[in-house]
Amino acid sequence: MALRTADQYLAGLRDGRFVTFKGERVKDVTTHEHLGIGARHTALDFELAEMAEHRQLFTWTDDDGQTHSRYYKRPENSQDLLNRREMIETSTRIGDSVVLLVKEIGTDALFALDLVSRVVDAKAGTQYNKRVAAFHQHCRDNDLTLAVAQTDVKGDRSLLPSEQEHPDYFVHIVEEREDGIIVRGAKAHTTGTPFVDEIIVLPTRAIAEADAAYAVAFAIPVNTPGVKLLASPFGGGHSLGAFHSPVSSRHRLVDTLTVFDDVFVPKERVFLQKEWQAAGFLANTFVEFHRFTAISYKPPLCDLFIGAAALLAQYNGIHKVSHVRDKLTKLITWTETVRALSRAAAFDCRVTDFGLAVPNIIQTNLAKYHFAAHYHEAICWVQDIAGGLVVTGPDEADMASAVTRPFIDRFLGGAGVNAEDRLKALNLVHDLTASDFGGYNQLLSIHAEGSLEAQKITIYRDYDLDRCKDLAAGIIDVEWK
Ligand SMILES: Cc1cc2nc3c(=O)[nH]c(=O)nc-3n(C[C@H](O)[C@H](O)[C@H](O)COP(=O)(O)OP(=O)(O)OC[C@H]3O[C@@H](n4cnc5c(N)ncnc54)[C@H](O)[C@@H]3O)c2cc1C
Known part of the structure; x- marks a missing residue:
């Protein structure tokens, strides 16, 4: 087939x-x-x-x-x-x-x-x-x-x-x-x-x-x-x-x-x-490949955070304010660090003697750790820019009701935007950060593909500390081995 x-x-x-x-x-x-x-x-x-x-x-x-x-x-x-x-x-x-x-x-x-x-x-x-x-x-x-x-x-x-x-x-x-x-x-x-x-x-x-x-x-x-x-x-x-x-x-x-x-x-x-001697080896080898998948699929959600925050900064009339630019810059930095490290992990892969390319372990784990360690902070930046309407806005039924809709149209518009479009953007932030799905994503960011501690253990275990010790020892002219 x-x-x-x-x-x-x-x-x-x-x-x-x-x-x-x-x-x-x-x-x-x-x-x-x-x-x-x-x-x-x-x-x-x-x-x-x-x-x-x-x-x-x-x-x-x-x-x-x-x-x-x-x-x-x-x-x-x-x-x-x-x-x-x-x-x-x-x-x-x-x-x-x-x-x-x-x-x-x-x-x-x-x-x-x-x-x-x-x-x-x-x-x-x-x-x-x-x-x-x-x-x-x-x-x-x-x-x-x-x-x-x-x-x-x-x-x-x-x-x-x-x-x-x-x-x-x-x-x-x-x-x-x-x-x-x-x-x-x-x-x-x-x-x-x-x-x-x-x-x-x-x-x-x-x-x-x-x-x-x-x-x-x-x-x-x-x-x-x-x-x-x-x-x-x-x-x-x-x-x-x-x-x-x-x-x-x-x-x-x-x-x-x-x-x-x-x-x-x-x-x-x-x-x-x-x-039994191979159980840990298999568990860790799977994770080497799977965390590379993880850092490949994370950037689109980060992009959505940037997009929703930038849209709402505009709708709320605060896009030129310095702290808003600062938060958008931090979101961009976070996102592009993950994306760049995932590409670097592919470029710096290890090819085994039987021709299997294994993504770079340090860069993969750095990307996953960086993503997870700043995820909740990123939500804070997005929610800060969006404002409280993310959780206090009206229901879809209110939009359909002739009794309530006129109030929504009159009072919930924004900077050059009608109330409905502004509420759609706010609801996107609600869905991504303040809903059942948003909460699910928070847990996913921390635990899926291994908890934060698992990445730290891997980074410490696989990093070539001896190379750095050699460098330090060479400068002060001491033997350490
Ligand atoms: C949305 C989502 C999807 C997932 N998908 C899959 C999947 O498809 N397949 C799959 O196999 N798994 C999947 N996982 C599981 C994921 O890999 C685990 O959640 C993760 O490894 C943490 O394990 P745990 O949930 O049992 O938490 P715990 O192990 O209970 O971790 C909680 C805390 O305890 C600490 N801890 C645990 N044990 C020790 C110890 N011995 N010593 C010191 N500290 C310890 C951890 O570091 C962490 O801080 C998924 C998880 C999530 C959230």
């Missing part, structure tokens, strides 16, 4: 999968009142690949003349990584700042599995790399979508998997058979699971030998018996409509508590089975 259409993709999601929303089983995720918004959002991925103006960026033709989704192109050099970041930034911009994430995160995991399985095979004599390559080809040739369930529910954060109150807080192997394994446990906040064909499961952290059963990686179709997806209601603006929620009424991510209730995984889909 070549590329799928959006309709073919959506039809594939009607496969009997077990998804719940607010305690009730969902019959069809594509037509569900809330989840359907997420499904139509992710279908954009397939629509873009069909559009003449985007086809070249979103597809790639291999040496045999077969055309595939570009997400499945294994990065071999800086240009491949630049193309990938451009594709992710473009699709997110067209998604009005909401990333699609039905191929991005899964291919991040495929690249990490390719790298790690080679090392494990060489040390343990396993055959995982062939299985990873076969799975990659299967996804590419069938134009499939993928979620990645890495973050375990974890219980007590200070304890190892086997030290927890019960053994199932982390996903683990409960039975090994000739033809595969049985797994049990749950993963938290898995994004996009109701809207993908396959779930890739990876370990969260490094573990000790006593916890070898928790060193497990695999991929299975979402409708596999025993897989249960409890969809979160947060992050949508459907009920308020397009006037109040211009972005979130049309675009949303859906995350699930992903339960593995004694799930059978056939052995050709198992990519790590108790090789």
Whole structure:
């Protein structure tokens, strides 16, 4: 099969999968009142690949003349990584700042599995790399979508998997058979699971030998018996409509508590089975690729912050005021630092001896940290410029009422702008910063792709301190090694 259409993709999601929303089983995720918004959002991925103006960026033709989704192109050099970041930034911009994430995160995991399985095979004599390559080809040739369930529910954060109150807080192997394994446990906040064909499961952290059963990686179709997806209601603006929620009424991510209730995984889909020494290596390698995806999809939301703030500065008649210019400049600086670092991470990539380009770790983590560390501050700048009407403005019904509309038109206009357009701009800021969706984005900025501390740990761990120590020691003429 070549590329799928959006309709073919959506039809594939009607496969009997077990998804719940607010305690009730969902019959069809594509037509569900809330989840359907997420499904139509992710279908954009397939629509873009069909559009003449985007086809070249979103597809790639291999040496045999077969055309595939570009997400499945294994990065071999800086240009491949630049193309990938451009594709992710473009699709997110067209998604009005909401990333699609039905191929991005899964291919991040495929690249990490390719790298790690080679090392494990060489040390343990396993055959995982062939299985990873076969799975990659299967996804590419069938134009499939993928979620990645890495973050375990974890219980007590200070304890190892086997030290927890019960053994199932982390996903683990409960039975090994000739033809595969049985797994049990749950993963938290898995994004996009109701809207993908396959779930890739990876370990969260490094573990000790006593916890070898928790060193497990695999991929299975979402409708596999025993897989249960409890969809979160947060992050949508459907009920308020397009006037109040211009972005979130049309675009949303859906995350699930992903339960593995004694799930059978056939052995050709198992990519790590108790090789406990590799659990942390796999977890970190995935993150190296996934944080690059993160910093590729962040800029469109930052751009929207700048645009909405600049528009409202004009509508409020304060665009020439120095503190407003200062805040807009800070927003621009924040945005362009993230964008520039994401490009730098592609330029300064590391190419492995088997030809896989890995984005620069320091620059990737700096970009993610810089974005997250200043996100709430950026909201403060935007809200400051916008003013209190962001949360005190009238309802859409007031706009439609002959009783109230004349007052709105008379009293809520701005500098050279009518009341309706000004309220639309204010509602955009409400949606992005003061709504359920805005709050969701705040948590996403901090925690998705790893918390702030995770980036700091990585920057410290990977930075070449010795190079700087050499420099200092050389100037004062001392030996330190
Ligand atoms: C919107 C969103 C989407 C996401 N999508 C996905 C996804 O698709 N797939 C996926 O696998 N994950 C996903 N995540 C999970 C994300 O990677 C985690 O939220 C993140 O790694 C933090 O883990 P946590 O939520 O369990 O928080 P916690 O681990 O509870 O972190 C809370 C605080 O505790 C600290 N902490 C935790 N453990 C320790 C410790 N041992 N020692 C010291 N400090 C500690 C952290 O640094 C942080 O400050 C998503 C998260 C969000 C918010």
